[in-house]
Amino acid sequence: MTNKLYKLMNWAKIEEITYSECDNPHELLGPHKQGSKMLVQAFFPGAEKVTIHWKKTGQVGEAFLADVPMELADEEGYFAALINAGKMAPYEYLVEYGKTEEREAHRMICGDAYRHVPQITKEDMDRFAVGVHYTIYEKLGAHPMELDGESGTYFAVWAPNAMRISVVGDFNGWDGRIHQMRRLGDSGIFELFIPGAEAGDCYKYELKIKGGLTYLKADPYGNAAQKRPETASVIADLRDFSWDDSEFLKKRESYQCGNAPVSVYEMYLGSFVTPDEGQDYANYREIAPKVIDYVKKMGYTHVELMPVMEHPLDASWGYQVIGYYAPTARYGTPEDFMFFVNELHKAGIGVILDWVPAHFPRDTYGLSGFDGTCLYEHQDPRQGNHPHWGTLIYNYGRPQVSNYLIANALFWVEKYHADGIRMDAVASMLYLDYGKQDGEWIPNMYGGNENLEAIELIKHFNSILKKRDPGVLSIAEESTAFPMITGSLDEGGLGFDLKWNMGFMNDYLDYIKYDPYFRSHHHGELTFSMIYAYSEKFMLVFSHDEVVHGKGTLLGKMPGDRAQKLANLRLTYGYMMTHPGKKLLFMGQDLAEEKEWNEMRQVEWQLEEQKENAGVQKLVKDLNVLYRENKALYECDDQAKGFQWMNEISANECYVSFVRKGEEAEELLLVVANFSGVPREITTGVPYEGKYKEILNTDAVQYGGTGVVNDRVKRAEDVEWDDKKQSVTVKMAPLSLSILQFIPYTEAELEKVIEKRIRKNTPIRKTAGKTTKRKQEK
Numbered sequence: 001m002t003n004k005l006y007k008l009m010n011w012a013k014i015e016e017i018t019y020s021e022c023d024n025p026h027e028l029l030g031p032h033k034q035g036s037k038m039l040v041q042a043f044f045p046g047a048e049k050v051t052i053h054w055k056k057t058g059q060v061g062e063a064f065l066a067d068v069p070m071e072l073a074d075e076e077g078y079f080a081a082l083i084n085a086g087k088m089a090p091y092e093y094l095v096e097y098g099k100t101e102e103r104e105a106h107r108m109i110c111g112d113a114y115r116h117v118p119q120i121t122k123e124d125m126d127r128f129a130v131g132v133h134y135t136i137y138e139k140l141g142a143h144p145m146e147l148d149g150e151s152g153t154y155f156a157v158w159a160p161n162a163m164r165i166s167v168v169g170d171f172n173g174w175d176g177r178i179h180q181m182r183r184l185g186d187s188g189i190f191e192l193f194i195p196g197a198e199a200g201d202c203y204k205y206e207l208k209i210k211g212g213l214t215y216l217k218a219d220p221y222g223n224a225a226q227k228r229p230e231t232a233s234v235i236a237d238l239r240d241f242s243w244d245d246s247e248f249l250k251k252r253e254s255y256q257c258g259n260a261p262v263s264v265y266e267m268y269l270g271s272f273v274t275p276d277e278g279q280d281y282a283n284y285r286e287i288a289p290k291v292i293d294y295v296k297k298m299g300y301t302h303v304e305l306m307p308v309m310e311h312p313l314d315a316s317w318g319y320q321v322i323g324y325y326a327p328t329a330r331y332g333t334p335e336d337f338m339f340f341v342n343e344l345h346k347a348g349i350g351v352i353l354d355w356v357p358a359h360f361p362r363d364t365y366g367l368s369g370f371d372g373t374c375l376y377e378h379q380d381p382r383q384g385n386h387p388h389w390g391t392l393i394y395n396y397g398r399p400q401v402s403n404y405l406i407a408n409a410l411f412w413v414e415k416y417h418a419d420g421i422r423m424d425a426v427a428s429m430l431y432l433d434y435g436k437q438d439g440e441w442i443p444n445m446y447g448g449n450e451n452l453e454a455i456e457l458i459k460h461f462n463s464i465l466k467k468r469d470p471g472v473l474s475i476a477e478e479s480t481a482f483p484m485i486t487g488s489l490d491e492g493g494l495g496f497d498l499k500w501n502m503g504f505m506n507d508y509l510d511y512i513k514y515d516p517y518f519r520s521h522h523h524g525e526l527t528f529s530m531i532y533a534y535s536e537k538f539m540l541v542f543s544h545d546e547v548v549h550g551k552g553t554l555l556g557k558m559p560g561d562r563a564q565k566l567a568n569l570r571l572t573y574g575y576m577m578t579h580p581g582k583k584l585l586f587m588g589q590d591l592a593e594e595k596e597w598n599e600m601r602q603v604e605w606q607l608e609e610q611k612e613n614a615g616v617q618k619l620v621k622d623l624n625v626l627y628r629e630n631k632a633l634y635e636c637d638d639q640a641k642g643f644q645w646m647n648e649i650s651a652n653e654c655y656v657s658f659v660r661k662g663e664e665a666e667e668l669l670l671v672v673a674n675f676s677g678v679p680r681e682i683t684t685g686v687p688y689e690g691k692y693k694e695i696l697n698t699d700a701v702q703y704g705g706t707g708v709v710n711d712r713v714k715r716a717e718d719v720e721w722d723d724k725k726q727s728v729t730v731k732m733a734p735l736s737l738s739i740l741q742f743i744p745y746t747e748a749e750l751e752k753v754i755e756k757r758i759r760k761n762t763p764i765r766k767t768a769g770k771t772t773k774r775k776q777e778k
Contacts, residue, residue, distance in 0.1 A: 008039055008080075018077075040052060042093060044178070052068040068083060095110060115148070124139050134407050140221040144235060153198065161188075163208050169232070202233070218231055222236075224326050225310040252350070266584055267305060268587065269281075285336050291349075292349065303350070304584065318356075319354075357409075358426070360391060387436060388434075423475065432450070485536050497537065508529070512557065538581040539584055544586045558572075562612075573623060574673070588603045590617055632661055655676065657685075672732060679733055688726070
């Protein structure tokens, strides 16, 4: 090495680089101006020779662009050259390696990773530090791009307590010495642009912490990952997909918000389609058309996908997430999943994604102990552990962690066009003592058990979601009586649009499991849901949680012989679809599946060939159509005026009757449900005089029933019943439900009714307004 070049070397810093302990390699590596010349330094461990090769011929100033051999400054592979020019023309390195026991002699060409300025600004760092950088996923992670004429990938990761971080991957032989990253100020962010790293390359971060421990971590912000059991992140380019769902997105708010009819098909992607031979799973692109065909046929408005984010354990069904920003590779690439959502939107189907901010797994390649400290989780196990699931709890009070989660939900909405985010296990977030015994948790600053930091995160998320993406649903799976889950943020609520009505599900299933002979003693469990029906905006669910881990199927929960089980199930679906609240049914239950679900099996599609099962399927289809076409079932869904009991007190007879109402008087349905095991002729009061026509009966032959239906239109009789002056009598099979549509009298029909009353010397009730617009009795 020339004496002049030797004197320019910072040997202490060079040693940091060669020992892989440098957090600012850009200070030395790459081109740096030295007076009128350029000092270029590079580190290629094990290289014998490095040459600077100009990409273009000609001259720069007075200097002719001839290749410049670099001098070996350190035998570990540290090279340097002094260029007789005031600026650098476009260049690359020619690197030559000698033969060793492990490899043949070879030569490689690569760009200089250390000649580029950071792509993360001071504003980015400041916003991230306080937790309000809602597109931080565009800065952190791995992003293919072109910088200064070079194609490559920009990497950035937050790990403030690491001593050194390198990017390792297919592009550098997984050698952590080659691409050491630069720490950006005190932000805790490390970054590096690597020329030649491209979409499809696998990579991880190699972290070295104080004490010398070195280990690999997957990218918390990685947009793709290897298929399990492999654990590397994969560079993905999300810029190229061409969306054409704009028409659906324009109409989305009216399609699903407020009191629009929402009927959700909850599904696990791996169970819907049988993969080709030799494959574990079908591709998103193969699944999409089959989902569309079935959902359209059945009349559902939305699908809800159990978590599609990358996860290591199949048996977690996606609820133990490792790659929060990556669709699972089980079903294909990020572009494949974009195709899936795009196709469903074009077919008019909404897509709701399950999202899990409540906990994360301990897998060592993931977030746990990320930078050698409890960065994403709490250090104290009383705050950071979930004994129920053996997982870790996020430190919601750390701004960068809350930013990670909030930006993640927005990512799925804004990058993948999700129409709703269903937040999993909200109860476990709200309570510090959830699933814990005394001594296993720490009270909040006021001595209570509420997790104030989690509550703030939830409010923050719902607030920013409504500002950035109005019309996207925010849904809480919350199983306690925590107040105002769907209350407005301005009034102190959490701001969700909907809450899963776990109370309805649990109470109803407790009730229906009894033999009809004993149901009279449990009648309150059937009717209790209407006492709190308007305390929140609810979604009624029979979800996957009720048909796993030894709980059997919905059909299996029903008492009696097979015919009675099927009748009870049809009754159950009829009651759910006519009860106030949005609807959700887990896949396979609309087929009356007979085997408990698990992630290893497909939906029992063969049951479509069985008459009884096909009958249940047709019932669910017709109920969905009825629900979507009748305003009485959704227009006033979250208002007390939309529902009225006719009879909820006949516990001994095990029946109920009620009406569902829309804004107009004619938009009214009468529902009569016989939960007893014997046939009945049920007389029920009605709110209006007029005709009542049965439009669905769960005992119809086409649904697998015995055919006890009411073919003739019922005219309200002047017989007082249930505190109403008119009533109708409905013939009911055991374990059946009837839905009757109110039809006002025409003027001619009303004249005949009046004449009949005169003949019977019955006083005529005065009515206000048009006959077809009678006001409801108070």
